[in-house]
Amino acid sequence: MEFAIRCPNQVVFGWGMIDQLPKFTSGLGRRPLMVTGRSALRASGRLDDILGALSASGAVVALFDQVEAEPSLDTVLRGIETARVHEADVVVAIGGGSALDVGKAIAAVAYADGELAEFHAGREVTGRSLPIVAAPTTSGTGAEVTPNSVLTDRMAGVKASIRGAGLIPRVAIVDPELTVSLPPKETAYTGLDAFTQALEAFISTGASPYSDALALEAIRATGSWLREAVAAGRNREARTQMALGSLLAGLALASARLGLVHGLAHPVGARYALPHGLVCGRFLPAVLAFNQAAAAPRYHRAAQALGLESGTALVPWVTTLCEDLGASMPLSTVGASEADIDALVDPVLSAGSTAYNPRKPTAGDVRELLRQAIDGERPRGQA
Numbered sequence: 359m360e361f362a363i364r365c366p367n368q369v370v371f372g373w374g375m376i377d378q379l380p381k382f383t384s385g386l387g388r389r390p391l392m393v394t395g396r397s398a399l400r401a402s403g404r405l406d407d408i409l410g411a412l413s414a415s416g417a418v419v420a421l422f423d424q425v426e427a428e429p430s431l432d433t434v435l436r437g438i439e440t441a442r443v444h445e446a447d448v449v450v451a452i453g454g455g456s457a458l459d460v461g462k463a464i465a466a467v468a469y470a471d472g473e474l475a476e477f478h479a480g481r482e483v484t485g486r487s488l489p490i491v492a493a494p495t496t497s498g499t500g501a502e503v504t505p506n507s508v509l510t511d512r513m514a515g516v517k518a519s520i521r522g523a524g525l526i527p528r529v530a531i532v533d534p535e536l537t538v539s540l541p542p543k544e545t546a547y548t549g550l551d552a553f554t555q556a557l558e559a560f561i562s563t564g565a566s567p568y569s570d571a572l573a574l575e576a577i578r579a580t581g582s583w584l585r586e587a588v589a590a591g592r593n594r595e596a597r598t599q600m601a602l603g604s605l606l607a608g609l610a611l612a613s614a615r616l617g618l619v620h621g622l623a624h625p626v627g628a629r630y631a632l633p634h635g636l637v638c639g640r641f642l643p644a645v646l647a648f649n650q651a652a653a654a655p656r657y658h659r660a661a662q663a664l665g666l667e668s669g670t671a672l673v674p675w676v677t678t679l680c681e682d683l684g685a686s687m688p689l690s691t692v693g694a695s696e697a698d699i700d701a702l703v704d705p706v707l708s709a710g711s712t713a714y715n716p717r718k719p720t721a722g723d724v725r726e727l728l729r730q731a732i733d734g735e736r737p738r739g740q741a
């Protein structure tokens with residue numbers, strides 16, 4: 359048995375916990391760069407409150423609020439410039455996975471011993487990094503605890519992670535209250551990402567007893583509460599369980615890695631500019647069906663965590679969940695065609711996540727999964 363535990367120095371979880379942001383930040387630096395996007399948090403005025411509290415604590419804050427969905431390398435380079443000009447000594451990232459990923463990349467790359475493009479091409483990020491405080495406003499990526507940042511090179515059309523120990527936040531503040539203003543569609547998509555990550559970490563070839571404990575609880579929390587969080591965004595228990603599940607899935611994947619759903623999601627998401635969680639939900643049922651024989655004992659345990667009777671019930675249950683949450687449309691409806699498949703196969707096979715899938719896919723397998731998704735077919739063997 360071999361495994362590594364990679365996680366922040368501190369993770370604090372609880373309703374209203376964001377009020378402690380100034381305390382944690384001031385322990386790390388006096389000139390924070392706050393990184394965020396144009397989120398629901400901002401529209402609600404909550405972000406201004408947080409900024410005000412940080413300034414009132416004596417911090418000299420610079421704001422970088424230009425993070426877009428599925429962020430680009432150019433955005434990170436602009437953020438690095440802002441961090442250098444401000445002479446930032448700590449990065450505070452607040453927002454969805456995109457804002458956290460950009461904040462992490464700025465902190466790890468601004469003073470690293472290499473260039474962002476090299477790291478995006480696969481070289482590990484090394485050298486000096488700024489400490490990071492991360493507070494998610496969605497229950498999705500788990501980026502508040504992971505050592506990677508997913509970025510898109512728009513010129514090349516390549517979506518990939520940069521990775522390194524310096525990307526792990528020093529402090530993660532997981533406050534479910536920050537997710538209350540997230541609209542239903544975003545709640546559904548980000549929640550599907552968290553659920554997919556929990557399942558993929560659990561059946562990954564990199565799984566260990568450590569990641570299993572986290573992943574199984576994440577499967578239970580996200581699988582049991584995602585529908586309610588979408589239907590009733592003000593339900594405190596649903597938001598709390600989703601935030602917990604997302605956090606635990608992030609901790610699990612930081613150790614165990616992921617699988618073929620994420621191997622597919624990055625190239626497909628980049629090509630058609632689709633939300634990451636939507637693409638996860640689009641591929642999850644078919645990939646689970648593909649992996650069934652290779653991971654049958656684990657399907658039984660995952661099914662039990664969801665209150666299902668047997669492992670064979672898992673794929674139909676997940677298929678219905680993804681359909682109900684609006685993630686099962688044919689990719690042809692967003693401009694995909696079978697003519698695109700050739701260009702997608704190699705990036706899927708060479709993706710870092712694909713290497714941890716419990717069943718090694720062939721080029722033909724990937725072609726078939728892409729074709730089914732484009733045409734909107736249900737996983738094989740189902741009505």
Ligand SMILES: [Fe+2]
Nearest residue numbers: 499551555634
């Ligand atoms: Fe993901």
